[in-house]
Structures are given as C-alpha cells and as structure tokens.
Amino acid sequence: MLSRTADHLFWMSRYTERAENTARMLDVNYQTSLLPQSEAVAQVGWQGLLSISELTSAFTERYGAVAPRDVMDFMVKDESNPSSIVSCLSAARENARAVRGALTTEVWETQNQTWLEVKRRIKSGEFEADPSQFFEWVKFRSHLSRGVTVGTMLMDEALYFMRMGTFLERADNTARLVDVKFHAVQSDFYGAASERDQEYDFYHWSAILRSVSGFEVYRKVYRDVIRPERVAELLILRPDMPRSLHASLNEVVNNLAMVASDPHSETQRRAGKLRAELNYGRIDEILATGLHAYLTQFLDRVNDLGAHISREFLVSSS
Amino acid sequence: MQKFDEMYTRLPYEFFTGGEQVREHYRLYDAWLARQPGDMMAKRREEAEMIFRRVGITFAVYGDKDEDGAGTERLIPFDLIPRIIPAAEWASMERGLVQRVTALNRFIHDIYHDQEILKAGIVPREQIENNAQFRPEMIGVDVPHGIYSQISGIDIVRAPDAAGKGEYYVLEDNLRVPSGVSYMLEDRKMMMRLFPDLFSAHRVAPIAHYPDLLLETLRASSPASTDEPTVVVLTPGMYNSAYFEHAFLAQQMGVELVEGQDLFVRDNFVYMRTTRGPRRVDVIYRRVDDDFLDPTVFRPSSTLGCAGLIGAYRAGNVTICNAVGTGIADDKSIYPYVPKMIEFYLGEKPILNNVPTYMCRNKDDLAYTLANLKDLVVKEVHGAGGYGMLVGPASTKAEIEDFRKALLANPEGYIAQPTLSLSSCPTFVESGIAPRHIDLRPYVLSGKTVQMVAGGLTRVALKDGSLVVNSSQGGGTKDTWILEN
Numbered sequence: 001m002l003s004r005t006a007d008h009l010f011w012m013s014r015y016t017e018r019a020e021n022t023a024r025m026l027d028v029n030y031q032t033s034l035l036p037q038s039e040a041v042a043q044v045g046w047q048g049l050l051s052i053s054e055l056t057s058a059f060t061e062r063y064g065a066v067a068p069r070d071v072m073d074f075m076v077k078d079e080s081n082p083s084s085i086v087s088c089l090s091a092a093r094e095n096a097r098a099v100r101g102a103l104t105t106e107v108w109e110t111q112n113q114t115w116l117e118v119k120r121r122i123k124s125g126e127f128e129a130d131p132s133q134f135f136e137w138v139k140f141r142s143h144l145s146r147g148v149t150v151g152t153m154l155m156d157e158a159l160y161f162m163r164m165g166t167f168l169e170r171a172d173n174t175a176r177l178v179d180v181k182f183h184a185v186q187s188d189f190y191g192a193a194s195e196r197d198q199e200y201d202f203y204h205w206s207a208i209l210r211s212v213s214g215f216e217v218y219r220k221v222y223r224d225v226i227r228p229e230r231v232a233e234l235l236i237l238r239p240d241m242p243r244s245l246h247a248s249l250n251e252v253v254n255n256l257a258m259v260a261s262d263p264h265s266e267t268q269r270r271a272g273k274l275r276a277e278l279n280y281g282r283i284d285e286i287l288a289t290g291l292h293a294y295l296t297q298f299l300d301r302v303n304d305l306g307a308h309i310s311r312e313f314l315v316s317s318s
Numbered sequence: 319m320q321k322f323d324e325m326y327t328r329l330p331y332e333f334f335t336g337g338e339q340v341r342e343h344y345r346l347y348d349a350w351l352a353r354q355p356g357d358m359m360a361k362r363r364e365e366a367e368m369i370f371r372r373v374g375i376t377f378a379v380y381g382d383k384d385e386d387g388a389g390t391e392r393l394i395p396f397d398l399i400p401r402i403i404p405a406a407e408w409a410s411m412e413r414g415l416v417q418r419v420t421a422l423n424r425f426i427h428d429i430y431h432d433q434e435i436l437k438a439g440i441v442p443r444e445q446i447e448n449n450a451q452f453r454p455e456m457i458g459v460d461v462p463h464g465i466y467s468q469i470s471g472i473d474i475v476r477a478p479d480a481a482g483k484g485e486y487y488v489l490e491d492n493l494r495v496p497s498g499v500s501y502m503l504e505d506r507k508m509m510m511r512l513f514p515d516l517f518s519a520h521r522v523a524p525i526a527h528y529p530d531l532l533l534e535t536l537r538a539s540s541p542a543s544t545d546e547p548t549v550v551v552l553t554p555g556m557y558n559s560a561y562f563e564h565a566f567l568a569q570q571m572g573v574e575l576v577e578g579q580d581l582f583v584r585d586n587f588v589y590m591r592t593t594r595g596p597r598r599v600d601v602i603y604r605r606v607d608d609d610f611l612d613p614t615v616f617r618p619s620s621t622l623g624c625a626g627l628i629g630a631y632r633a634g635n636v637t638i639c640n641a642v643g644t645g646i647a648d649d650k651s652i653y654p655y656v657p658k659m660i661e662f663y664l665g666e667k668p669i670l671n672n673v674p675t676y677m678c679r680n681k682d683d684l685a686y687t688l689a690n691l692k693d694l695v696v697k698e699v700h701g702a703g704g705y706g707m708l709v710g711p712a713s714t715k716a717e718i719e720d721f722r723k724a725l726l727a728n729p730e731g732y733i734a735q736p737t738l739s740l741s742s743c744p745t746f747v748e749s750g751i752a753p754r755h756i757d758l759r760p761y762v763l764s765g766k767t768v769q770m771v772a773g774g775l776t777r778v779a780l781k782d783g784s785l786v787v788n789s790s791q792g793g794g795t796k797d798t799w800i801l802e803n
C-alpha cells in the first residue's frame with residue numbers, strides 16, 4: 001500500500017487511542033477529586049496529569065495557575081492543545097478522511113460520526129454538565145472504532161498498520177498513567193509512610209486500576225488487597241491484561257511482523273528486544289531501579305520505536 | 319397550479335379543459351406524490367441531510383468558514399423529487415452522445431496529428447494555434463486507441479424549439495476533468511433508501527455499475543506494455559472541493575488514491591511509493607488540471623503533480639486520463655464547430671442540437687451581441703463553473719454596461735447565445751414544491767467502446783428563476799430516472 005496511506009492509518013488509530021486514554025486519565029482525576037481530601041492533594045493530581053502529558057508549560061502559558069476546571073477544559077476542548085480530546089478526535093478524523101478509500105464505509109462513518117458528535121456535545125454544554133458521562137462516551141467511541149475496524153477491515157497491511165498505531169499509543173499512554181503515581185506523591189514507590197497516606201494510596205491506586213478498567217481484573221488475578229507492587233506488575237508485565245505494557249508490545253511486535261518484508265530489520269529487532277524485556281522482567285527488579293526511571297526509559301524506547309516504524313514504512317522513499 | 323414543463327405538457331385548450339396534463343412518464347410519480355401526507359417531504363429531507371453528513375458527502379468551499387470559524391465542508395443540496403426521462407428520449411440522446419464524443423476524440427487526435435480539419439478550412443487555424451488550451455507538447459504524441467477524452471461530461475438542457483416542442487440541446491462539452499458523478503451515484507442510493515416504494519412501482523434503469531465501466535475504460539486505456547495494468551486516481555488532496563469524489567471513485571474501483579507526492583518517475587516510468595517499495599503505475603485517472611501535472615513542463619511551482627510525468631507519458635509508458643490537451647475541444651470558442659466536426663469525421667448528421675452561438679471574434683456576431691445584450695447569455699470562452707458570464711435578462715443595466723466594456727476590450731474572449739427558456743422540474747424548496755430550472759450531465763466513457771450508464775447528473779438551480787446550476791453557485795442535484803419500457 002501507499003506509504004502515505006499507511007501513515008494516515010497509523011496516526012488515525014494513535015489519535016483515537018490517545019483520546020480514549022486522555023478521557024480515562026481525566027476521569028480518574030475527576031473521580032478522585034470528588035473524594036474527601038485536602039485541596040493540596042487534589043492539586044497535585046491535576047498537576048501530575050499535566051506533567052505526565054508534558055503539557056505543564058503549554059497550560060501555564062495559557063491559563064496561569066492550575067485550577068481543576070481549567071485543566072479539564074484544556075485537556076478536553078481546547079483546540080490549541082494538540083493533545084486535547086477534541087484535537088485528537090479531529091486529527092483522527094482528518095487522517096481518516098485523507099484515506100477514506102482505504103477504510104470500510106463503517107470505519108469511516110464511525111470516525112466521522114465521532115467527530116460530528118464531539119463538536120455537538122461540547123457546544124451544547126453536555127461535557128460541563130456531566131464530565132464523567134462525556135468521558136464514558138469518548139471511551140465507548142474508541143471501543144466502537146476498534147471493534148468496527150477488526151470486524152470489517154480486510155486483514156491486510158491497512159489493518160496491521162492501524163493495529164500497530166493503536167498499541168504503540170497504548171503502551172505509551174499506559175506507561176504515563178502508571179507514572180502519574182510518581183508525580184502525585186513526589187516520592188518514589190515506597191514513599192507512603194503514615195497510615196493516612198496509605199489510605200490515600202489505596203484510593204489512588206484503585207483509581208488508576210479503574211482508569212484502565214483493571215479493578216475487577218486485579219481482584220480476579222491476585223485475589224488480594226490492593227498492593228502497589230501488584231498494580232504495577234499488572235499494568236506493566238502481565239501479558240493477559242489488555243492495557244498492560246507487555247500486552248501492548250505483543251501486539252506491536254505481531255503486527256509489525258505481518259507488514260515487514262525484511263525479518264532482520266532494525267525496527268523489528270528493537271521491538272522484539274523491548275518485548276523480551278517485558279516478557280522476562282520481574283517487578284521487584286523494576287522497582288529496585290525505581291519506577292519512574294524505568295518508565296522514563298520505556299517511554300523513550302517507545303518513542304524511538306515509533307520513529308523507526310515511520311522511517312521504515314511510512315515516510316516516502318524512492 | 320404552477321407549471322413544471324418537464325412534468326406537464328400543454329395541450330390545445332379545446333381538447334382538455336385543464337389545458338394541460340401530466341406527461342405520461344410522470345403520471346405514476348404525480349399520483350404517488352398526491353397521496354403523501356403534507357410533512358412527509360420535509361421529514362425525508364431532514365433524514366437525507368443527516369445521512370449525507372454522517373457519510374461525509376461534502377464539498378469544500380474555498381475561503382469559507384462555518385459559524386465556529388472552522389470546517390469548510392458543505393453538503394451538496396440534494397432534491398428529493400426525481401427528474402424523469404422516458405426511454406425513447408434517452409435512447410436518442412444516447413446515440414447522439416456516442417456520436418458527439420466519438421467525433422470530439424477524432425478531432426483532438428486530428429489536431430495533434432495531421433490537422434485535416436484545419437486544412438479543409440472547417441475550423442480556422444488561428445482558432446487552434448492561438449488558443450491557450452492548445453498544447454504543442456502533444457503534437458505527434460500517440461495515445462492508446464487514439465482516445466483522448468476517456469471521461470466526457472456533456473451538459474444538456476431541454477428547451478422549446480421554434481415550434482414550442484421540448485428539445486434537447488448540448489450546452490457545453492466537458493473533456494478535461496468533469497466532476498459530479500459521485501453525486502449521481504449517491505443521489506440514487508439516497509433515493510432508494512428514502513423511497514423504496516417508488517422504485518418498486520417504476521422501472522428505473524440502474525446506474526450503480528458506473529465504477530465498473532469506469533475501471534474497464536481505464537484498464538482498456540493502458541499502455542500496450544502490460545496485461546495487468548495498475549490504475550490509480552490522482553487527486554490534488556483532501557482540501558480540494560471534489561476530494562470526496564476522488565476518494566469515492568478510487569474506493570469503488572478498488573484502486574489507490576494517490577497524490578503527487580506519492581509518485582515519482584525513474585527511467586521514464588512512473589512509480590508510486592508503497593510500504594513495500596516502488597510499484598509501477600500504468601494508468602493515471604487524474605483529477606488535476608493539465609497545468610499542475612508536471613512542474614518540469616507546465617507550471618513550475620506546482621506540487622500537485624510529479625516531475626517527469628509528461629516525459630514518461632510521451633514515451634508511452636503511462637496513460638493519463640483524460641489526455642493532456644483535451645481542452646482544445648471543449649473550449650467555448652470551439653463548441654460552435656462541433657456539428658461540423660461530426661459531419662467531417664463521421665459523415666453523419668448530428669443527432670444532438672447545438673445552441674446557436676455568436677462568436678464575438680466575428681464582426682457581425684459582435685455587433686449583434688452588443689445590440690442584444692439584455693436578451694443574450696454571454697460567456698467567457700475560458701470560463702467555467704458558471705463564473706464570468708452574463709445572463710442578460712437577469713442582469714441590471716449597470717451589470718450589462720460593465721460587461722459591455724469587458725466584451726469590447728476582448729471580443730475574442732466571448733461567445734453569446736440566446737437565453738434558452740430552460741425546462742423546469744418540480745423541486746422541493748423552502749416554500750414547498752416549486753418549479754426550478756435544470757440541466758443534465760451524462761458521463762460518457764470511451765475505451766474499447768463508447769458506453770455510459772443511463773441518465774446522468776441532473777443539476778438544478780435552486781434560486782427562483784436562476785439559470786445557473788453549478789454547485790459552487792447555489793445549485794443542487796436530483797436523481798435522474800430513465801424509465802425502462
């Protein structure tokens with residue numbers, strides 16, 4: 001297929017996935033902010049959210065001090081923020097429109113309808129009236145988009161590039177979501193000393209689990225109370241947890257293999273190596289390194305993988 | 319009762335007390351419409367708009383902003399009332415179209431080869447050689463089967479002849495990149511979805527196989543060097559007003575939709591850049607104007623085409639559809655000669671009428687035009703899209719005087735035609751059902767044979783009394799039914 005087409009498909013999926021994960025992160029923070037807690041703690045949550053999305057300075061420039069309402073507006077409907085939900089959904093739709101001929105009618109209409117509807121929902125004030133419901137809607141549009149893709153697209157390169165985009169973005173976003181803990185308590189992993197903090201920690205970690213639809217999964221897998229190291233293990237290393245780093249990398253590697261013409265390409269080697277480390281890694285080793293340090297280098301390597309995919313397949317070459 | 323001359327025929331008063339009756343082919347529809355509850359059409363229109371928006375059948379309007387200052391996409395206005403043409407009228411029109419397009423292709427071949435028609439003195443030589451649409455680059459270039467215009471859009475109107483009987487006239491030939499066929503197909507799909515009962519009551523000739531015929535035509539135009547030609551559609555990109563159509567046709571034919579940046583030329587062959595390396599391209603259905611095709615030959619600043627494309631084309635390694643230089647045959651200054659072309663190349667009498675045309679380059683014609691501006695339609699020879707024209711009866715004195723100046727400054731640039739009393743068709747507008755003027759654009763495909771689907775795109779001037787049907791100027795579209803016997 002055309003390199004440009006593959007590029008649009010790849011980014012269409014990335015933007016859809018990013019919109020979903022942004023909605024998930026915002027929803028966690030919004031829900032957490034409804035708990036009885038000090039304003040300072042809530043503030044840390046919103047700051048952490050901006051910081052993990054690398055948007056602190058862009059936000060401050062535009063709004064000044066961090067206020068929950070402003071952060072939500074900035075992350076949901078601010079078109080000057082390329083990572084806002086509106087921007088992501090509109091970029092996904094623009095990419096889809098550029099290659100609508102390569103999509104099934106249903107995939108295209110799903111993207112187009114999402115875009116029409118998000119504009120309507122924001123204009124009508126539905127988002128402000130009930131943020132959680134809006135986030136839920138964004139999540140379900142993303143579910144629909146993935147489902148209609150898998151359910152209707154011919155299983156060829158077009159589908160593989162779309163899937164690759166979805167899971168590369170998910171690996172990135174989940175890593176950021178886990179990293180939020182580091183920012184939230186501003187100490188590393190075993191930092192919560194007082195009982196009060198531990199209680200707060202429970203809500204914090206369970207909120208993170210809920211944000212990746214992992215709360216029930218956690219109970220089912222571990223049959224245990226919420227322990228931070230197990231939350232980290234679930235979201236980083238478990239191959240059966242669909243939003244974990246390991247599961248995401250598995251999908252990236254598999255889809256990459258389907259489109260690669262050279263089995264020894266550097267892109268495949270790097271993807272395979274990163275996956276192998278997740279496959280054979282142990283959570284105690286990761287925590288010994290420091291969670292934040294581990295996630296930071298993971299994000300760098302995901303970014304590097306994206307660049308390699310782009311160079312090998314997506315950027316026009318003659 | 320308002321008069322829709324497409325639907326009603328006026329008969330001598332003494333025979334029918336009403337003075338007029340519904341034309342045979344509209345009877346079923348007329349009776350059906352009379353049975354519908356009052357708000358049905360409004361509901362259906364709402365439904366249609368919702369679906370069009372969801373499906374994204376839109377065209378971009380240059381320099382336009384919506385109320386939020388964003389998106390510039392508009393829906394094409396679609397009218398719910400079909401335009402119906404009886405089988406016999408269509409059969410004769412179809413024969414006329416085959417004849418006309420065949421002659422036009424022969425003419426273009428002749429102009430770029432032996433120029434017999436100029437030697438015979440039928441078309442004045444300076445009309446060709448001084449014409450901006452004449453492409454000297456094409457002289458002596460052989461194209462597969464001698465076909466230059468694979469896709470021709472012929473604009474036809476119905477108007478009363480001298481005896482007051484409805485007749486079809488060709489208003490204009492479009493041999494460069496005629497657009498609108500996707501609306502023809504989508505309008506039909508929408509009508510079948512909204513009014514399935516009408517289709518079970520009428521025998522409407524199907525049109526959905528158009529993309530198949532188009533692909534067949536494009537494959538037949540492939541250079542001789544390959545049996546399994548790779549066909550692509552070349553688009554200027556997603557911000558082009560007809561982008562929907564480009565994407566639609568590529569998808570319907572199952573071929574790649576490429577932009578200039580996706581193509582490159584090596585050793586006089588054209589390739590596209592794919593995820594698995596370069597792949598050769600044999601046939602390009604281009605939706606980009608000549609001027610933008612190749613920056614090394616035409617407009618150097620163009621980024622919409624591909625450097626070296628014309629070289630590969632002249633070497634016979636790729637087919638460009640439509641060919642470069644077809645504008646020489648659809649130019650308004652050449653239009654008046656088409657009936658003579660048909661006689662010259664085919665030895666036949668033209669089946670379709672031309673509209674009588676005054677060429678302002680001729681002294682007598684100019685004098686007549688200047689004396690009758692208020693009754694004539696005057697068109698710029700190179701104008702398109704309904705711009706650069708004067709509709710005398712619909713213009714103010716000041717507009718006419720302004721136009722007079724432009725005309726005097728450059729008489730060669732204009733032609734004039736009598737204002738035809740274009741036929742009108744019932745149309746569902748804000749105020750209800752009212753008559754609006756229409757035209758018809760059939761899409762004629764020339765490959766191994768000349769073929770077309772029955773009918774074409776009916777365009778309708780939605781403004782009361784307006785004669786301009788172009789979508790860029792408030793025109794709409796209608797589904798066109800050719801009734802089978």
